[in-house]
Amino acid sequence: MRTMTLQAPGEPLVEREVADPVATGPHEAVIDVLGCGVCHSDLHVADGHIGRTPIVLGHEVVGTDARLGPVMVYAPWGCRRPECLQCAAGDEMICADSHEAGIWDDGGYASKMLVPRREYLIPLDGLDPLEVAPLACGGLTAFRAVRRATSRFEPGRPARVLVIGAGGLGQYAVQFLARTPGAHVTVVDTLPARLAVARELGADVTLSPDELDGPPYDAVVDFVGAEPTLRSAVAFVRRGGAVVLVGMFGGTVPFGLGRLPSEAWLTTSIWGSPADLRAVLDLTRREPLRHVVEYLPLEEANRAHGLLRSGGSRGRVVLTVS
Numbered sequence: 294m295r296t297m298t299l300q301a302p303g304e305p306l307v308e309r310e311v312a313d314p315v316a317t318g319p320h321e322a323v324i325d326v327l328g329c330g331v332c333h334s335d336l337h338v339a340d341g342h343i344g345r346t347p348i349v350l351g352h353e354v355v356g357t358d359a360r361l362g363p364v365m366v367y368a369p370w371g372c373r374r375p376e377c378l379q380c381a382a383g384d385e386m387i388c389a390d391s392h393e394a395g396i397w398d399d400g401g402y403a404s405k406m407l408v409p410r411r412e413y414l415i416p417l418d419g420l421d422p423l424e425v426a427p428l429a430c431g432g433l434t435a436f437r438a439v440r441r442a443t444s445r446f447e448p449g450r451p452a453r454v455l456v457i458g459a460g461g462l463g464q465y466a467v468q469f470l471a472r473t474p475g476a477h478v479t480v481v482d483t484l485p486a487r488l489a490v491a492r493e494l495g496a497d498v499t500l501s502p503d504e505l506d507g508p509p510y511d512a513v514v515d516f517v518g519a520e521p522t523l524r525s526a527v528a529f530v531r532r533g534g535a536v537v538l539v540g541m542f543g544g545t546v547p548f549g550l551g552r553l554p555s556e557a558w559l560t561t562s563i564w565g566s567p568a569d570l571r572a573v574l575d576l577t578r579r580e581p582l583r584h585v586v587e588y589l590p591l592e593e594a595n596r597a598h599g600l601l602r603s604g605g606s607r608g609r610v611v612l613t614v615s
């Protein structure tokens with residue numbers, strides 16, 4: 294099979310032909326990859342901040358299974374041991390022993406992929422595989438983050454939500470919030486082109502970071518997670534409000550009485566569960582989401598990374614396997 298392999302952190306990906314993976318038991322599957330979304334986490338692996346090398350990156354994978362047809366791969370694989378609280382609750386992505394495709398195990402920048410359990414193959418049932426590929430991480434992560442941000446809202450009471458970062462995940466979050474009754478959505482980003490997309494997707498207000506001002510928000514979702522954005526998140530949430538941190542750019546804020554709005558809730562939100570992914574795909578079938586996607590062939594994965602690093606893509610890049 295063809296792969297684009299990361300040999301060592303900091304190096305460009307190289308095209309490598311390797312032996313096809315083989316399923317060793319009835320619970321494993323080998324799929325023919327149709328495409329794979331490129332996520333910011335891929336850059337964190339490429340830079341050596343997370344994961345292992347050598348590795349085949351890619352965790353937003355769609356492919357064809359001989360039995361099920363077109364499928365999406367659920368990629369954060371838990372230990373599934375009965376004594377694991379997180380796995381027992383269905384939250385495999387926060388299992389202490391989770392090993393994510395494309396981060397710890399070989400992923401979807403390849404023409405074939407080994408999936409350790411058939412349950413991780415979610416049938417696409419009519420959805421366009423390449424268009425929806427970013428739902429496997431970007432859409433799923435935004436879905437869970439929005440649900441956690443809005444979970445404590447009183448039904449029917451209008452609520453103001455601030456979304457920090459209008460990249461791929463922020464764009465999905467805006468669409469999920471636009472479907473949340475009572476939610477008034479403000480989006481902040483440094484790039485005007487992304488703010489224009491956010492308005493098209495249903496944002497009520499878009500701002501550059503220096504325009505950000507009160508009154509405080511009921512919930513803030515930070516898809517960047519850098520020092521200045523996380524500080525803004527805490528500065529602009531109301532007392533008793535919620536800050537949900539998703540972005541992995543290493544920002545921190547002090548925690549202590551008087552250091553942040555009283556009784557504000559601060560939480561991280563990581564990826565999503567298998568049930569969340571099924572819910573996202575069901576929602577997409579009922580009320581189609583807009584996927585701001587551009588396509589590049591698998592062999593141009595390095596160019597895709599360059600686009601992501603430079604902010605040169607309006608949304609998500611999906612690598613296609615032909």
Ligand SMILES: [Zn+2]
Nearest residue numbers: 332334430431
């Ligand atoms: Zn991702």
Ligand SMILES: [Zn+2]
Nearest residue numbers: 372377380388
């Ligand atoms: Zn577990």
